[in-house]
Amino acid sequence: MVRPFIALSTLAFVCAGVPYALTPNDAEAQARPARMRFEAMDKDRNGDISREEWLGSLRSFQVHDWNGDGVLSGQEVVIGAQRNANWEEADHTPNRVERYVSWTQAGFNNLDHNRDRRIARNEWHHDVETFRRVDRNRDGALDQTEFLGGDEWDDDRGDNFDDLDMNNNGRVERSEWHSGAGAFTALDQNRDGVLSRFEVVGGQDTTGDTWDQFVDLDYDRNGSIARNEWHWSRAAFDSRDLNRDGILSRREFEVSGGAPTGTSGVGSQTVRVNAQQRWTDTGVDVRAGDTLTINARGSIQMSSPGQDSATPAGSSSGRRAPDAPILNQPAGALIARIGDYGPIFIGDRGTLRAPVTGRLYFGVNDDHLADNSGEFVIDVGIQGK
Numbered sequence: 383m384v385r386p387f388i389a390l391s392t393l394a395f396v397c398a399g400v401p402y403a404l405t406p407n408d409a410e411a412q413a414r415p416a417r418m419r420f421e422a423m424d425k426d427r428n429g430d431i432s433r434e435e436w437l438g439s440l441r442s443f444q445v446h447d448w449n450g451d452g453v454l455s456g457q458e459v460v461i462g463a464q465r466n467a468n469w470e471e472a473d474h475t476p477n478r479v480e481r482y483v484s485w486t487q488a489g490f491n492n493l494d495h496n497r498d499r500r501i502a503r504n505e506w507h508h509d510v511e512t513f514r515r516v517d518r519n520r521d522g523a524l525d526q527t528e529f530l531g532g533d534e535w536d537d538d539r540g541d542n543f544d545d546l547d548m549n550n551n552g553r554v555e556r557s558e559w560h561s562g563a564g565a566f567t568a569l570d571q572n573r574d575g576v577l578s579r580f581e582v583v584g585g586q587d588t589t590g591d592t593w594d595q596f597v598d599l600d601y602d603r604n605g606s607i608a609r610n611e612w613h614w615s616r617a618a619f620d621s622r623d624l625n626r627d628g629i630l631s632r633r634e635f636e637v638s639g640g641a642p643t644g645t646s647g648v649g650s651q652t653v654r655v656n657a658q659q660r661w662t663d664t665g666v667d668v669r670a671g672d673t674l675t676i677n678a679r680g681s682i683q684m685s686s687p688g689q690d691s692a693t694p695a696g697s698s699s700g701r702r703a704p705d706a707p708i709l710n711q712p713a714g715a716l717i718a719r720i721g722d723y724g725p726i727f728i729g730d731r732g733t734l735r736a737p738v739t740g741r742l743y744f745g746v747n748d749d750h751l752a753d754n755s756g757e758f759v760i761d762v763g764i765q766g767k
Contacts, residue, residue: 536562
């Protein structure tokens with residue numbers, strides 16, 4: 383959750399991203415302190431923001447709809463409100479797009495393993511994009527001010543680049559950004575008025591995926607997970623500490639199902655991946671360690687020249703897209719994401735061992751999707767470990 387805010391006079395066109403005509407009541411509202419985030423979107427002035435009023439993607443709406451009731455209201459729109467201020471109670475995933483961070487002093491302390499009042503990259507156990515979004519000064523660490531946010535700084539750290547890129551052109555224009563002007567300007571490093579994927583997410587090179595959740599949690603690299611390295615509740619830790627010695631071995635961690643998120647999916651599913659859509663929801667949840675069997679077929683067209691086509695393995699010419707999710711792999715190749723983890727290069731491979739627990743998505747490794755056509759058809763089987 384984000385701790386904002388900017389002035390309402392700015393929010394009327396900054397947050398919504400489009401000009402907004404002020405009525406006398408609106409002018410009166412400007413004169414008093416703003417109480418509600420996204421107030422410019424509340425066109426009927428009832429204190430709630432419906433899906434129809436939301437100027438963003440469905441996934442972005444779900445990020446802010448903490449209780450999943452289909453409307454943003456109450457604490458969901460209160461300036462500075464927290465989704466869950468107690469990380470000890472955050473063993474569950476309220477919705478599949480939530481990022482597992484409690485933006486509180488307790489949340490900061492939980493990540494600051496060496497107690498130096500800074501969260502370095504190796505102390506961070508969440509997605510890279512959120513780290514970059516919060517790291518305002520780009521020094522590779524988060525201090526308390528950056529982590530906790532501020533009243534005049536709204537970086538909308540819950541929304542990722544793909545949530546914001548509504549027209550799938552590989553950039554986030556000012557009209558697609560529904561947060562603070564200061565954060566947009568800070569991210570726009572070349573000052574061209576748009577945010578590229580590199581500016582928001584950073585360049586990502588990958589040939590597959592070897593992420594190890596146990597190693598990621600084992601901050602001091604001693605081969606076990608102590609209580610102060612654990613990022614969930616004591617009850618979750620104790621239930622995995624089978625021999626009651628106060629630490630988790632790799633065996634205890636793995637036989638207990640890893641970190642306490644999600645449910646395992648077992649079975650098979652056929653998914654059609656539209657080349658114009660950044661991520662296609664498979665409807666399948668996987669657990670870390672599940673084996674995914676992937677059979678992908680079909681071809682897509684990228685841009686207008688007839689020869690610019692791709693199979694799941696990638697571009698027929700071998701070209702790469704300069705601002706694609708994965709820079710060192712062919713344009714148009716099949717990629718995947720699990721929850722907020724990824725992207726993962728799939729290509730024409732036959733199997734993948736799920737590195738994390740979460741919802742499975744597929745997409746194509748291209749930057750500008752709006753001029754694409756065609757689809758991949760994928761049969762994916764999931765075998766629990």
